[in-house]
Amino acid sequence: LLDDKIVKIREDFSYLDEQKLGRKIIYLDNAATSQKPNCVIDAVSDYYKYQNANPHRGAHYLTVKATEAYENARSSIAKFINAKSSDEIIFTRNTTESLNLIAYSYALENLKKDDEILITILEHHSNFTTWHYVAEKTGAKLKIVYLDDNFSVDMTDFENKLTSKTKLVSVTGASNVTSCMPDIEKIVELSHKNGAIVVVDGAQLAPHKKVDMQKINCDFFAISGHKMLSPMGIGILYGKKDILDNMKPFMYGGEMIEYVYEDYSTFTLSPTRFEAGTMNVGGAIGLAKAIEYMEAIGMDNIYERERQLSEYAVSQLNKIPYIDIYYPQNAKNVGSAIAFNVKEIHPHDVASILDNFNIAVRSGHHCAMPLHKYLKINASCRASISFYNTKQEIDEFLTHLEDVRRTLGYGLE
Ligand code: PMP
Numbered sequence: 001l002l003d004d005k006i007v008k009i010r011e012d013f014s015y016l017d018e019q020k021l022g023r024k025i026i027y028l029d030n031a032a033t034s035q036k037p038n039c040v041i042d043a044v045s046d047y048y049k050y051q052n053a054n055p056h057r058g059a060h061y062l063t064v065k066a067t068e069a070y071e072n073a074r075s076s077i078a079k080f081i082n083a084k085s086s087d088e089i090i091f092t093r094n095t096t097e098s099l100n101l102i103a104y105s106y107a108l109e110n111l112k113k114d115d116e117i118l119i120t121i122l123e124h125h126s127n128f129t130t131w132h133y134v135a136e137k138t139g140a141k142l143k144i145v146y147l148d149d150n151f152s153v154d155m156t157d158f159e160n161k162l163t164s165k166t167k168l169v170s171v172t173g174a175s176n177v178t179s180c181m182p183d184i185e186k187i188v189e190l191s192h193k194n195g196a197i198v199v200v201d202g203a204q205l206a207p208h209k210k211v212d213m214q215k216i217n218c219d220f221f222a223i224s225g226h227k228m229l230s231p232m233g234i235g236i237l238y239g240k241k242d243i244l245d246n247m248k249p250f251m252y253g254g255e256m257i258e259y260v261y262e263d264y265s266t267f268t269l270s271p272t273r274f275e276a277g278t279m280n281v282g283g284a285i286g287l288a289k290a291i292e293y294m295e296a297i298g299m300d301n302i303y304e305r306e307r308q309l310s311e312y313a314v315s316q317l318n319k320i321p322y323i324d325i326y327y328p329q330n331a332k333n334v335g336s337a338i339a340f341n342v343k344e345i346h347p348h349d350v351a352s353i354l355d356n357f358n359i360a361v362r363s364g365h366h367c368a369m370p371l372h373k374y375l376k377i378n379a380s381c382r383a384s385i386s387f388y389n390t391k392q393e394i395d396e397f398l399t400h401l402e403d404v405r406r407t408l409g410y411g412l413e
Pocket of ligand 1: 032094095096126127172175201203204
């Protein structure tokens with residue numbers, strides 16, 4: 001993406017209006033949540049102004065409009081991730097809910113004592129605690145794959161731990177800490193050969209790189225809208241239709257039923273089977289608009305731009321003696337969240353001092369405590385870059401790392 005194009009893109013983001021915001025912000029916390037372009041905010045607002053009614057309920061003009069808007073959003077998302085049909089797209093609140101839906105409606109029903117669940121040490125707590133719960137309830141065993149010395153999944157360890165007892169593999173598409181993008185196609189292929197189903201946590205992958213459900217061939221894929229330019233409270237669970245239609249509902253209530261009798265009920269198929277109650281229609285429309293916006297820029301351009309910016313940031317950080325960095329060097333595919341520590345200084349202090357210079361980075365364990373423990377650190381800082389960031393912003397961030405050291409009385413070696 002050329003710089004003049006980025007200048008234009010940045011006009012779409014109101015948080016960059018220093019006067020209205022009350023201060024300048026160099027936003028490097030995109031992995032926590034992205035900023036939202038004005039067209040997304042306008043799409044949500046227009047929906048509530050001119051199309052608001054409860055979809056799938058009733059026959060009047062507005063409810064038909066709302067249904068169309070909601071179902072068109074589902075179709076856009078199906079196309080965006082190349083699902084076979086929009087029936088494979090379930091609206092949820094976020095990745096966490098999508099993973100819980102699989103745990104409750106698939107795993108608790110299908111796993112039994114001594115079956116095995118395989119995850120990696122990279123996983124976000126939402127892809128960890130969910131399986132702790134399933135293991136506790138079913139008696140299945142949770143096994144964990146560790147990393148190679150480039151902060152990526154050790155595929156030999158994966159192959160060793162994948163056995164005929166493995167019934168479910170759940171792996172991140174991109175780590176929110178190390179940015180590693182495991183070879184999910186290979187993981188799916190190996191897991192299917194062993195008869196296991198595969199869940200991909202796509203929260204940090206879908207916003208940054210083109211994903212293709214038919215190519216990846218995973219059974220489930222979870223997405224959070226708010227990390228990809230959309231409002232909070234809207235997420236996606238992709239699932240293969242034949243698996244979804246054989247799963248029990250997750251929640252019970254209106255719209256997911258076929259018939260309700262006094263003593264029992266029957267249910268629709270996917271996707272409505274999993275969408276009990278009134279849904280976040282504005283959120284779905286916002287997500288569809290965000291996808292339209294990203295596709296206009298081009299997912300390959302987004303990935304390339306973020307890759308260039310993060311490669312630049314990593315190469316500069318590598319030169320600083322007081323920085324420890326937890327990022328795969330020279331990886332074929334990699335995300336743009338860069339976890340690091342400033343030697344001798346607690347990450348929260350680093351983040352607070354950087355905040356004084358208008359720089360927003362995350363500090364803590366980033367909902368990945370087991371990974372931090374594995375890396376033998378308590379916490380880290382994370383600068384996560386989006387396509388709408390600039391090289392100048394990265395330079396300011398790098399410059400102010402020196403101020404972090406100076407503020408606390410440390411030298412620059
Ligand atoms: N997985 C990964 C890799 C994430 O980065 C996050 C969000 N930090 C989640 C899952 C959970 O997303 P949400 O809070 O939107 O459910």
